[in-house]
Amino acid sequence: DDDTLSLLVVVPSLEASEGFVTAPTRCSPASSMAQTNRLRRGRTHHTQLRMAVDDGYPHTDGFTIAPSILSANFAKLGEEVDNVLVSGADTVHFDVMDNHYVPNLTIGPLVCDALRKHGVTAPIDVHLMVTPVDQLVGDFIKAGASYITFHPEASHHPDRTLSVIKDAGLKAGLVFNPATPLDWLKYAIDKVDIVLLMSVNPGFGGQKFIGYTLDKLREAREIIDKSGRSIRLEIDGGVGPANIREVAQSGADMFVAGSAIFGTPDYKETIDKMRAELAAADVKPSWLERAKQGELVAV
Numbered sequence: 001d002d003d004t005l006s007l008l009v010v011v012p013s014l015e016a017s018e019g020f021v022t023a024p025t026r027c028s029p030a031s032s033m034a035q036t037n038r039l040r041r042g043r044t045h046h047t048q049l050r051m052a053v054d055d056g057y058p059h060t061d062g063f064t065i066a067p068s069i070l071s072a073n074f075a076k077l078g079e080e081v082d083n084v085l086v087s088g089a090d091t092v093h094f095d096v097m098d099n100h101y102v103p104n105l106t107i108g109p110l111v112c113d114a115l116r117k118h119g120v121t122a123p124i125d126v127h128l129m130v131t132p133v134d135q136l137v138g139d140f141i142k143a144g145a146s147y148i149t150f151h152p153e154a155s156h157h158p159d160r161t162l163s164v165i166k167d168a169g170l171k172a173g174l175v176f177n178p179a180t181p182l183d184w185l186k187y188a189i190d191k192v193d194i195v196l197l198m199s200v201n202p203g204f205g206g207q208k209f210i211g212y213t214l215d216k217l218r219e220a221r222e223i224i225d226k227s228g229r230s231i232r233l234e235i236d237g238g239v240g241p242a243n244i245r246e247v248a249q250s251g252a253d254m255f256v257a258g259s260a261i262f263g264t265p266d267y268k269e270t271i272d273k274m275r276a277e278l279a280a281a282d283v284k285p286s287w288l289e290r291a292k293q294g295e296l297v298a299v
């Protein structure tokens, strides 16, 4: 209920081969507002409530699967989101397009708020493809977003925008279009929780993965690992069971997939295939391995 949150907390275990053990705990909203919001946002409505107290992300295997609702049936969005979450997705990827920064028009804070009111408790990963950025950031914080990522070149003050998101207790991220260099990370990396690489030109679902972004993933992975921080590396565009293994091997640990999931009749079967490919990739998420060795600074 809203007064007392009863959670199963997932904590990293140095001994467990999967990297996690579960332990029941009880959390009270008497803690700070930011912490309370974080707890609420971190709740999932899977078969059991899960939360990674180390970093605020839910995960089963250290990898995050984030279906993009851009490819969902908007006429029954709540049901679509419920289905994809019970099918094993970790977060809901929420694409916001303004017909200005990108040539398409989608959904805004009202829809995010409606999903929360519908009962969605999984993290909502808001990807802003808009300019200007700042007004919508405030609106999405109020609407119950969990993570907000934006394109730095679309913001007048990227550093300030990152701070506003983080100060509200959310995860903040920068998004890079396929041909946009990663230079923006050089100065702002201490405020970045998520680096999102576009592997298609933003604006539409169902496009083909641009191959050279695999090199860019490796470059971003190196920058992140050097930073010594638990930053997630998210990839978005043209990802599905056929290429997720190679994408993971190139360094990604958060995978957005729209048409590959919503375009299939059985979401669980598709997500299971993606997880099987991740297991076969024979790589562990860098953040998880380094957390086990006590190397990472929490974000």
Ligand SMILES: O=C(CO)[C@H](O)[C@H](O)COP(=O)(O)O
Binding pocket: 068, 070, 071, 093, 095, 127, 200, 201, 202, 203, 204, 205, 206, 207, 236, 237, 238, 239, 256, 257, 258, 259, 260
């Ligand atoms: O941000 C996006 C487009 O701008 C979408 O999230 C992305 O394209 C995912 O769709 P698909 O998996 O079908 O490529």
